[in-house]
Amino acid sequence: MRIKSLLILVMALAVALVVVVMFNEVSGGKVNVYEPNLGLGRFSIKVPIYGNGSTIPSSYACNGVNFTSSPPVIISNIPPGTKSLMVIMIDVDANMFIHWALINAPPVSLIPPNLPHSFNTSFGEQLINDFGNVGFNGPCPPSRHTYIIIVYALDSMINIKGGKYTYVQLVGMIKNHVLATALWIGYYG
Structure with missing residues (x-):
């Protein structure tokens, strides 16, 4: 019994x-961040405008001069076999609110700052963020929130063109294709 x-x-x-x-x-x-193979082979990123785990500069937030300027992302130790990168910035305290989604980026060591607000760039395809804009928009929370920039090294391209997707949808598209993941955390508010 x-x-x-x-x-x-x-x-x-x-x-x-x-x-x-x-x-x-x-x-x-609230959904957990999808981070398979985190830091595998020392795969890492750096966002030089703020330290990992520190406050995002106010110039990149709300009414700051860089509110719509994507930050530079330095990428190190890209795994062999990487065909594309996906770069995404989410607010984990606002139901994974997407501030920036860049897909099909080439496996380069630098995503430069200030990507144009267009779907197609020479560094990949940008999607519509949760503000309703193509490209990057910085933080503008009602209180202190946590922001994560995640870079996924993928063994294939993502077969979508433009549009707006949720974080869960994007993660669903890359499952079983992630070679390594790296992330950078910032706070604002």
Whole structure:
């Protein structure tokens, strides 16, 4: 009898876990950052306008002069076999609000600053962010929020053209294609 009760408890916990995961993905609840192979082979990035884990400069936020200027991203130790990079900046405290999504970037060591606000650039294709604009828009939170720039090294190109996608949709498109992941954290507000 004790084993049967334990089995029922385990099954109930498994069902509860599935419901929580589905609720988070469907309802826009807080979703964890997708970071397979984080730092594999010393794959890393640096955003030189602010330190990792520090405050994003106000010039890149709200009404700052660089609010719509994408930051430079230095990329090191790109894994062999990388066909493209995906660069994304999200606000993890605002249901993974996308501030910047750059796909099909070539495997280069520098994504330069101030990419034009167009879908096609010489450093990849930019998507529509959650402000409704193509390209980058900086932070403008009501309180202190956490922002993460993530670079995914992919073994293929992403087969989409323009448009607006959620973070969960973008992650779904790259699953099973991520060779390595690197991230940079900033705060603002």
